[in-house]
Amino acid sequence: MTTRKLRIAVYPGSFDPVTNGHLDLINRCAPLVDRLIVAVLRNAGKQPLFTAEERVEMLRSATAGMANVEVDCFDGLLVEYARRRGASLLLRGIRAISDYEYELQMALMNRRLAPEIETVFMMAGEAYSFLSSRLVKEVIALGGDVSGLVPPQVEAKLKERLPVRPPSGETSGCSSVSNK
Numbered sequence: 001m002t003t004r005k006l007r008i009a010v011y012p013g014s015f016d017p018v019t020n021g022h023l024d025l026i027n028r029c030a031p032l033v034d035r036l037i038v039a040v041l042r043n044a045g046k047q048p049l050f051t052a053e054e055r056v057e058m059l060r061s062a063t064a065g066m067a068n069v070e071v072d073c074f075d076g077l078l079v080e081y082a083r084r085r086g087a088s089l090l091l092r093g094i095r096a097i098s099d100y101e102y103e104l105q106m107a108l109m110n111r112r113l114a115p116e117i118e119t120v121f122m123m124a125g126e127a128y129s130f131l132s133s134r135l136v137k138e139v140i141a142l143g144g145d146v147s148g149l150v151p152p153q154v155e156a157k158l159k160e161r162l163p164v165r166p167p168s169g170e171t172s173g174c175s176s177v178s179n180k
């Protein structure tokens with residue numbers, strides 16, 4: 001009897017916080033593999049809004065019904081983490097052509113470091129091709145509506161963490177009144 005090697009994919013990212021764009025990718029990838037590990041980068045160079053534990057918690061609650069999806073966090077080299085977890089695939093999403101250069105660089109560097117691990121790209125769902133965690137945070141901080149872009153519990157956490165800044169009322173420097 002031959003035993004088939006499990007196909008394990010790692011989906012790495014900052015997930016600060018998870019958006020419905022990330023969840024769309026997770027939903028579409030999970031049926032294609034035996035196990036999908038969503039891996040939250042712990043020590044992002046950029047200062048995250050949420051701790052790694054909070055980001056993991058939000059992802060876990062958003063993926064709770066998905067039997068072959070696991071959420072974990074990692075630091076250090078992604079390919080070393082993937083090797084430790086027995087993964088043969090790295091999953092990344094591409095939204096627009098502007099993502100391509102950065103993703104290509106990472107994929108090629110990762111291939112150089114670990115030729116046995118393949119990066120696979122999935123196109124973001126068209127409804128989410130404009131969506132990023134950064135924009136969601138900006139819109140929330142300015143009092144805009146992000147419903148439908150993040151899970152409701154993530155929206156609540158964002159509102160808690162980023163209370164709306166009232167407009168300053170200052171008009172100097174950008175007044176529309178002509179000074180002629």
Ligand code: PNS
Pocket residue numbers: 012013014015041076077078079105106107109110
């Ligand atoms: O969601 P992000 O911020 O675009 O994800 C970037 C991430 C986490 C995939 C990338 O920063 C990463 O893999 N970091 C781990 C460190 C590493 O392995 N660096 C070399 C990659 S070429």
